[in-house]
Amino acid sequence: MSASAVVFYILSFFILAAGLLAVASRKIFRSAIWLLFSLTGIAGLYFWLQMEFIAAVQIVVYVGGIVVLIIFSIFLTQQSGKDLPAPVRSRAIFSVLAAGAGFMLTWLMIRRYGFHPVGQGTIDASVGNIGAQMLSTSEHGYVLPFEVISILLLAAMIGCIVIAIKTKPEDK
Amino acid sequence: MPNDAYIALIPLLPLAAFVVLGLFGRKSLLRLSGIIGTGAVLISTGLSLWTAYRYFAACLSDGACRLITPLKVTWLTFSPGLSIDLSVILDPISVMMIVVVSFVSLMVHVFSLGYMKGETRFGTYYAFLGLFTFSMLGLVLSGNIFEIYIFWELVGCSSFLLIGYYFDRPSAVAAAKKAFIVTRFADLGFLVGILILSFHAETLDFHTLIQRLTGPSPQLASITRASFLGISLLSWGLVLVFIGGAGKSALFPLHIWLPDAMEGPTPVSALIHAATMVVAGVYLVARLYPVYMFADPAVLRVVLYVGAFSALFAAIVACVQTDIKRVLAYSTMSQIGYMMFALGTFQAAGEENTLGYTASMFHLFTHAFFKALLFLCAGVIIHRVHSNEMKDMGGLRKLLPLTHGCFLIACLAIAGIPPFSGFFSKEEILLAAFHANKFVFAVGLFTSGLTAFYMFRLYFSVFWRRQSQDVGSHHGEAPLTMKIPLVILAAGAIFAGFVPFSRWVTYDGAPGKGQGIGGFAIAPVMLALLGMLLAGFFYQKESARPAKAAAALGGLYKFAYHKFYIDEVYSFITKKIIFNFIGRPAAWIDRNIVDGFMNLLAGVTARISARIKGFQSGRVQDYALYFFAGVAALAVLFIYIYT
Amino acid sequence: MNLSLLVLAPLITAVAVLFCRGLNRVRWVSLAGASVQLVLSFGLLALYWKERAAGNDAAMLFEYRHAWYLPLNIWYHIGVDGISVAMILLTAIVMEAAILVSWSIKTMSKEFFTLLLFLSAGAYGFFLSLDLFTLFFFLEVSVIPKFLLIGVWGSGKKEYSAMKLALMLTSGSALVFIGLLGLYYHTGGAGGPHTFDWVTISQMQFPAEVQRVFFPFLFAGFGIFTALFPFHTWVPDGHSSAPTAASMFLAGISMKLGGYGCLRVAVFLMPDAAREYSPLIILLATIAIVYGAFATMMQKDLKYINAYSSISHCGFILLGIGMLTRTAIAGAVMQMISHGLMTALFFAAIGMIYDRTHTRLVGRLGGLLKIMPFISTIFVIAGLCSLGLPGLSGFVAEITVFMGSWQHAGEMYRLATILACASIVITAVYILRATGQVIMGPVREPQYNGLADATWNEKLAGILLGAGIIAIGVAPFWLNDLLASGVGSIMDHAEKTSIIK
Amino acid sequence: MWAGFIFSLRQELIVTGIIFLLLFIKVGATEYKTAVILNLVNGLLLANFILGFIGCQDSILFSGMFHTNKLLVLEKNILNLGTLIISLQAYDWLKGHRQVLEFYLLLLATLVGFFFMISAGNLLMFYLGLELSTIPLAALSSFDLEKRQSSEAAMKFIMSSAFSSALLLFGISLLYGATGTLDFDTIGQRLDGSAFQLFAFILLLSGFAFKISVVPFHLWTADVYEGSPVTVSAYLSVISKGAVFFVFIQVLYTVFKPLAANWYRILVLLSILTMVTGNLFALRQDKLKRLLAFSSIAQSGFILAGITGSSRTGDASVIYFILVYIFSNLGAFGVVSLISAQTGKEGIDDYKGLYATNPLLSWVMAISLFSLAGIPPTAGFFGKFFLLMAGVGKGNYVFIGIAALNMVISLYYYLRVIKAIFMESQPEPIGKLTIPFLPNLAFLICVAGIIMTGLMGWVYDYIYSLSIGL
């Protein structure tokens, strides 16, 4: 087993363990931190896959953005230190069953299906290439999705503002 | 006889009267309605007599009476060959019948001018009378078996309307309903009989039907080959037709409507329930007589026994009734029984005997006169006394001399005392019976004695018994319009017997031999006299004798008085059995089971709907769980199971 | 003649009514519209006769086709034969009478008349349709007006009844729908497009197993409309809760849609299956006839009496159709028309009585003949027609059914015929009971004494329907002639395409 | 070239243009009158709708990411029309709302999302369009900010849709793994029907099924419809659902053609489940919005039945039905919206006696419900008829029999509403309401659409001429 592989397995273990703790911990802060670890682990995985740009984005958006947002909202809504309520018993059982069975099923599917590499070339996931493709209209150009997602982000922003902004009580 | 289409006018004139009076008789023509109705029937009667004259004259000149169809209009075609034609046929019995019907109807019309005077629904009354006269004339002139059924129903309906004329009397309504329903029940037999006969004969025309079912023909072969319960369909058909006739003619056990029908105005009883409609059954059998003769003798034996039994049964009941009209009603039933068993005498003894046919028709003819007379007399009496009960009467001979005389004539006629008309016809019937079946002959003989007894019981009770009586404030016996019909009918009752009937009216149209009665008449006449004497003994003066006799007879008397409880049996069957065990369950099943099932379906749907509401728990995590379960189920189902 | 006029006339009237102001104008416009329908349908009759007299012996006259949904080969295709002409005439007469007796509707009269006119448009369309899609369209059109008419202007447990009627009738349509689709997808066997066209389909032969599967759907579906046992339970509730005019229409026309559909679609297009299923049809029809009659005997409400008797009488229609003899089918059609007129008249009379006495319970009425002679007379005429008195249409129709049924020589068929015949006795019992109680006898309640007889419009309605009844009863031959060609072509078709026999 | 570009993209561009216009107003103007804005927006939407009709050319842009052809333009026009009607109907509600501009920004953003989704030529565009239409919609659900139910609905919606798009994405990723492409055309060529691909397909299907409320993926529907503002519910029920159906049928008929035998069976099962469940739940609802929610679930079942026909008739019938469904459902929702905005009443019992006070609204409601129930002469009849007719094309009569039976059940609850409106009464019925011009116009469009669409066969003919079959 090469070092690379060892790194992968350690990363994998870390991701899964952190993820599991994130969904299992009764303390909401710990939960958020475990999530942070897990997401960072995934960024590590991307590094391991030599997808540096993605890894960077992962860290910037998730770690720098989403997790912060989450923590922020925890502050807004939660009295810290209190345990989270335990899951409803019956649902917990069914959830374990569903997730377990689902996992078995999916894993079975994936295992059975022999993936055959079709392309021979090597992947060029450099920032430059990604940037060029992102704004290209020609073959493999992603300018349209890029524009679309800009509208999406705009809309999401407006949505957030409308909903979350504290409106002053109208002339009462 | 060419150019006989005018015969259609005979029934149509009363119909026109019905239409006019039905539309306008309630208000504008109220006063005139009697005149209009009577006028129409008068013309019809004239035409009938003229027709009869011409027809029988032709018979004489031809040597035999022929069947003439002056008019035939297709009314409704079912399939090739099977069509209801509105046709008019002339043969001896139909000609005889139009005379009887129109004549009696005329008498009743005239009589009613006085009798019904002042009624608020005078116009309606005449309208209904017109409808009845039309239907009855149509019935007797029918040349098509379905046509006869049509008029058969129509006379039933007009009978219903006239019985229920006093519609605000519950008893009248009940009687009308009863008459209609009982005859309807019998008509069912008639209808099925028609279906059977016409299907196999492939025609509805009487003439063709008779030809096909009496001679060698494929139709006859088919109907005799087909059988049900081991009896050929021909026999079934004939028996069923006979049941129809028996219902209309009030033969046992379908007679129960007739006494109640006396709820109608008395002239109506005279017309419908004595002289004309009730003999329709006899007429029907007579019309199909060749087929009856040709078919299994057992069929005519049924006719014979039913007729004889009805005659005897009704006579016995008549002896103990106290309502004057009911006595007459039972007497009618008894006389019709006579006519019917006369028809049944053919072949009953294994040899041909066609005298019965003529005798029956003859009796029908004479009976019409004296029975109508009796009823009209009863009408005068009731008009005067305002009661139907014999106990309210007595000693009326002074008060109503003309009526007394007419009534006596009629009683003598019905009792069969020579030379009154009833004598001739009755002797002929007894003669036919004597040749055919000794047992039935004995029954007939005994019944004729009973007839004399109960008629004179009535006669004495009404006109003698007490000294005299002062009833009502009227002066005079009755208006002229009521008297004239009495006199005319009385003449008929006396002289009708002298009509040379058997020369004209025979089953095959050929002139009959006219058998002499001679010494054979002694026994019946003696018996009749004995009955009269007995009646005189009991009822001529007020005495305790009747009561004693009744006490002596005990149960039998009570039994007869209650008409042998036939009504009760019927009411038990209808009210208790049919209503409770068929009608009520049917209605209940419909509401609770059939409809209940539909409601149950709705209920089950609602129940399921309520049961599954838990899926929509309102918890978003449940939703996600179900979502994933759905995906997993689909995956497992369609990847592993259905591939 | 442009047959679409018949559909358009009521629709235009309905729209016109919507723009009317004032009760009186609403009434008169509706009446005028109904009269136009009446004139049109009599005109149609005259033209039909003229055309036939001129020797035009096409199966369908005055055909008109217009592409509607071309990709699906759905056409607006109409035309008439004698049967349709008769049914259209019936509809026009009943509509006119229904409008006339609705004079007393004062609440939401505009809506009432609009819906009523809408109903009639549906009925005309149905009887005219030669395309099965169009036919189905018009069949369904009438569901909602019925629902509203019963639910809004009805009486008693009207909402329940309206709902039940709507649901059961829609179930019927659902069955019809499946049957129609089945037919549709089995047309075009020779490579041609699938079609709903009745004329085209009638020239095809469906394989026996196709017929076997889809015939029951069509027959039972249409049967529900015409009170096929055991799907008849909407009839008593629906009819008795409906306002007078709606009852008249429901029993007079709407139930006939079913009979017409059974005949025109189910039996005509799938004769082999019809023959195969005929024992079952006969069985159900006989049950309906006898059992309906017995159930009627026990009813206490006049409308229930007539509703149940309709079940029994409509049984004759199905019996006639099931017997599959020329005469029986002619009888069935006659019975449709006769029953349409008779039951409309009956409901009209009941409605008039109810308007005045505010009760329909037999036990609380009595002696009406003295107080309202006209209404009583039409009541009695309707009753007598119902029990099959000669001279009235009921007799003609029933007798024709009986004669035709008897021609089917199977023993069970014979038994069914006899039982059907027997029902005339039961009919007599319940009709006379009702008549005896309601019309005759002493006046039951003193307050009835001052009640008025029919008004002019009610009289007109009664006379119109009564005239129809008598016209058929006295002179049935014209109706018979009118129907002959249509019935004849049905039977010819049935004989020609028989492949099972 | 740019002209062609713009022309092909014009519907998207116009809507985007409106969005930016509104954004500028929002940013630039400090004082504005709500009514003016509403009139302006509705005018713009009308213009948008009309401009949608100006010709069309088939084109494939952005290396296959964006397709357009007559059918797609038609579908977008249908959505434009629906949006216009909804906007007109929202007048009353929006007039009292402070964030009108934001409302339209979000609404039109979702519309653009739908457009891109419909035109998508690959899974990425499809996914982006889907999300673009989902996320703002979640925000819109919450637009009755002070109402707890509204927030709850939004929460349920966003959670459910996040979950569903997660599954969808997982499916897409597997599909990508199996075929190596996101391009629709290429995927179709590389499908082999293996279990793995089937599994991926089912995951993908569940994403679609979620959006079109197919049982068992429908559970969010009723709660979200009930809690959201009526306008948003209406939008969800017709525009969102219609758009996803458009894409769904396109994807099934072209991309997943090789799996047709598989998805046919799946859809039959889901269709039956959906119809039955939707109807059974609708039977016992007392609130109109909830009833309409379940009814829309049941309608989805019927549409699925049409899709199973896999023929041109099927495609045409589905599109036709959605057009009809827009008219009918919006008619009903419009009335609910108006009454809810003016009185706050939304229960069926509140509608008792409505006819006496508001005959016009009652008739609009009645006609819409008849159309939903599939009663002629409304267009709903034709729509349902054609759907089931297409569905039975494969000879599965049992299936269509069940569908027909369900039409009867559905009639019951529609009639319940009619019954309440026309036949029942209550002591305090809803008073006489004034209907402003714009909602009135919307009702007119709906009713005219309901009545005319069915009777005029050319609408269907036109759709059929563009539609595709398997």
Place this chain on the structure above:
Amino acid sequence: MNQVPLSHILFVSTALFFIGMYGLFTRRNMITMLMSVELILNSVNINFIAFNKYLYPEKLEGVFFSLFIIAIAAAEAAVAIAIIINLYRNLRSIDVEDANEMKF
């Protein structure tokens, strides 16, 4: 990295997927539910990257897809949190069990 077969990476992503799903099903706090969603989305991202890298390296489709997913996840999270906060204002709770006013 070539010693690690694709399936092992897929194992990680699948496991993460179902871990996230388990969290979504059981966590009663809405924010933690949201966290679970993020886990799920990440698992999908891993899939895309791995497939792209291992199987179809000549185009960057997987990479781009995951980029867009990340962006959308952010937007979604933002809106979701806004909604949750708004709900919290109305409900004074972010326990998902409390948000079941509408049901049946």
